[in-house]
Amino acid sequence: MTAIELPNNNSGTDAVTLADSRQLLVYNHVLPPEGETKGARTPLNVSVSKDGKTWYAALILEDSEISQYSYPSVIQASDGLVHIVYTWRRERIKHVVVDPAKLQLKEIKNGEWPK
Numbered sequence: 473m474t475a476i477e478l479p480n481n482n483s484g485t486d487a488v489t490l491a492d493s494r495q496l497l498v499y500n501h502v503l504p505p506e507g508e509t510k511g512a513r514t515p516l517n518v519s520v521s522k523d524g525k526t527w528y529a530a531l532i533l534e535d536s537e538i539s540q541y542s543y544p545s546v547i548q549a550s551d552g553l554v555h556i557v558y559t560w561r562r563e564r565i566k567h568v569v570v571d572p573a574k575l576q577l578k579e580i581k582n583g584e585w586p587k
Contacts, residue, residue, distance in 0.1 A: 478519065478527055479503040479583050481511035486544045490572055491552060495521045498533070498544035498556055501585050516541035516558060517585065518570070520577055528577035529586050533558070533568060548572070 478501065485499035497519045504511030515535035519527040533556065534541040544558040553569050560566040578586040 476525070476527065477583065478580070481513065482509055483511075483513050484543045486546045488546045488548055488554070490548055490554070492572070493522075494572070495524055496530070496546065496548075496554060496572060497521070497527070498546050498558070500542070501529075512539045513542040514539040515585075516544065518556070518575075519580065520572070520575060527580055529580050530575040530577055531570065532585075534560070 478499065481500050481502050481504045483500045485497060487495055487497040489495055499517060500513050501515060501517040502511055516533040518531040518533060520530045521527045538561055540559065540561045542559050544556060546554060546556045548554050552573070554572050556568045556570065557565055580586065
């Protein structure tokens with residue numbers, strides 16, 4: 473394992489190696505404010521890599537000023553679908569199912585999530 477060039481706000485992440493050998497990462501794609509060690513826990517994003525070095529934007533699970541989308545956990549089921557659970561605004565646990573074959577990947581340049 474080595475460090476990657478994606479921003480993170482010092483919040484939890486989770487990843488899984490998919491059946492097709494790609495890596496899927498769930499994390500907050502945001503840096504903390506300058507001089508701080510922690511930041512807002514929004515947005516909550518999904519990125520995919522073919523080699524563990526170059527990452528592509530795949531999905532924004534949550535993005536709100538209310539924040540607090542954190543502590544993700546991710547698995548791939550035997551049917552190929554990816555199941556992601558995370559804390560939703562510290563009020564409940566949210567479950568999202570994603571078909572990784574349908575993700576449209578966009579290059580992340582200079583740490584900026586593509587529009």
